[in-house]
Amino acid sequence: MNRQRHDVINEEMEGDENNNSIGDMIDEGAKDVGTLVERFEVLQKMDNVEKAAYLDNHFILGNNYEFEHQLIYKPSKQRYITLRFQRSWLSDYPWLVYSPALQGGLCKYCVMFPPKDRRVKTGQLVSCAFKNYGGAKGSDGILDKHEKTDFHKNAMSDAILLNDSVKRPESTVDYCMSEKSKEIFEKNIHILRNVVEAVIFCGKQNIPLRGHRDDHTSITSNRGNFLAILDLLGKHDKVFSEHLETGKRNAKYTSKTVQNDILNIIGLKIREKLTKCLQHLDALFAIIADEVTDTYANQEVLSVCLRFLDNDVIKEVFFYFVNLERTTGDSIANGILSSLRKYGVDVNKSRGQAYDGTSCMSSAAVGVQGRIRNVAPKALFTHCRSHVLNLAIAAACRLSDIRNMIGTINESFLFLHNSPKRQRFFERYLAREHFAKSKLPGLCKTCWVERHNCFSVFCEMFKVLCECLEGILHPDEYRDIYADSGNWNWDNDTRVKAQGLLSTLRSFPFIVAFVVVKIVLSNLQSVTSKIQESDLDIYAAYSLIDSKISVIEKMRVEIDSSFDLVYQEAVRLAEEVGTEVTVRRTVRKLIVIGCTLPVGSASAERSFSCLRRTKTYLRSTMTDNRLANLALLNIHHEMEID
Secondary structure (H helix, E strand, O other): HHHHHHHHHHHHHHHHOOOOOOHHHHHHHOOOHHHHHOHHHHHHHHOOOHHHHHOOOEOOOOOOOOOOOEEEEEEOOEEEEEEOOOHHHHHHOOOOOOOOOEEEEEHHHHHHHOOOOOOOOOOOOHHHHOOHHHHHHOOOOOOHOOOOOOOOHHHHHHHHHHHHHHHHHHHHHHHHHHHOOOHHHHHHHHHHHHHHHHHHHHHHHHOOOOOOOOOOOOOOOOOOOOHHHHHHHHHHHHHHHHHHHHOOOHHHOHHHHHHHHHHHHHHHHHHHHHHHHHOOOOOOEEEEEEEEEEOOOOOEEEEEEEEEEEEEEEEEEEEEEEOOOOOOOHHHHHHHHHHHOOOOOOHHHHEEEEOOHHHHHHOOOOOHHHHHHHOOOOEEEEEEEHHHHHHHHHHHHHHHHHHHHHHHHHHHHHHHOHHHHHHHHHHHHHHHOOOOOOOOOOOOOHHHHHHHHHHHHHHHHHHHHHHHHHHHOOOOHHHHHEEEEOOOOOOOHHHHHHHHHHHOOOOHHHHHHHHHHHHHHHHHHHHHHHOOOOOOOOHHHHHHHHHHHHHHHHHOOHHHHHHHHHHHHHHHHHOOOOOOOOOOOOOOOOOOOOOOOOOOOHHHEEEEEHHHOOOOOOOOOHHHHHHHHHHHHHHHHOOOOO
């Protein structure tokens, strides 16, 4: 019967060698290591819980179990004797089990943990069942000899470790090492999180990270905002404070190299988020670029921006800063192309490019637009529409009366701005009239359309300015201004300049020219602001330009009625300052605006403000990557960084 059961078990094992649940092969949940003899692949697939089940829940012999007997002839007794497997051996040798499948004894530990070296000769109890019952015990007995072998002792040790890992996992060396490693890992993550958050905070707030001395060699000098923020965090974080005080110098994560590594990772993540939509096969974009001089480093810096459609929303985003060795078309084009390729943006998807009108940018032969089109032939060039509008207004304002008027306004600003004494004196007049503003604004040197605000404020302060100049020339007529401060003692140079400015400001031709420019610029202000918006599409921009062209054309056709408004405003200002109104003159030369494609480089120019805040007097040099990554953090400060 036992032999038949052995045959059945062998057939099941041979027919299901790939089954992972070895325990199902023995009835009533009992295990038999005999089914695993020499089956190394099966043992490797078993986990610790399954192995422990074989060791703890092995087949237990019943009281009525009949062992297979052997008849052995004893010459000394001249008769046959019967030998069987003895139950007492199981208690004498705890590692010994009886395998019904193999009808013999096995070492359960050596079967479950066989020697890794296959050259070790194991023999009975391991690779085959023990059935030589005549030589079982004694000094030369198989059982005693097996118990003394090295591979048996190693198997016993492995069994103890396995039992501990299943029943008491917290006591195992692996578990303790794992918990310690986990503790160290979580501590390092906590420390690194504080460092990264400090870098992100400085970047988003546009705060310089480094100070005059941040290399830990000087305690008294200013080590910079980054280290100061870390010290502040350490005051409220015991773990982080201990790290800053006792951590190894090469593992504090506070060096400029670590800062650059963090900024590179953050910059890469921001660019990935911004340009994720450009990875689609049908994605298109336009290149926007402009250069500016970094006054601190005396270095030309190129700002590269991208314009694209993301989920039907027009976006213009800052992308990269490039330090230029030269401002030639070849150098600028290489800077643009290298920055795009560096971050995986396919330049062949470009369908537009917008720059200013300088020859190095706009030339189709040697300029940037020509060199970009050599690589991306479908990238059409557009001269920045804001620059075009600015140039058109500047060209229309070459009349001598207009130039003289603008020069006088600028001289008035400088007259007050260059002397704190004169500025304080002017503020006394403004306070008397309850003005909210306390300073006369200056004219923008480059952008004409931005001068409209200056013209509006100048118009409001025009009467007060004339009274201030009059007060400098004739103190006796303005005793209320001098009452609390005595004599201001104006020098001759101040009196001469005040006399010249007052004479010009009160002239009627100046007032007429001023009113003409103010009214025309007021008509252009709205379209100029719209053109610079990043989400403006071509159709809407064309419509805006067309509407303003219609307004200018109407003014030209109805010049007499249009000039009536100019003349009435000029007369009002003249009467406020006591100017004699001369014979009415008809002004027919008004501003003409030419407009084409309304796409400009305003986004690139906006990034220049960030450049000036990032580059400071103390930190005037930094690598392209660090500068660009800090600019990304500040410009895209609303972006969440994980």
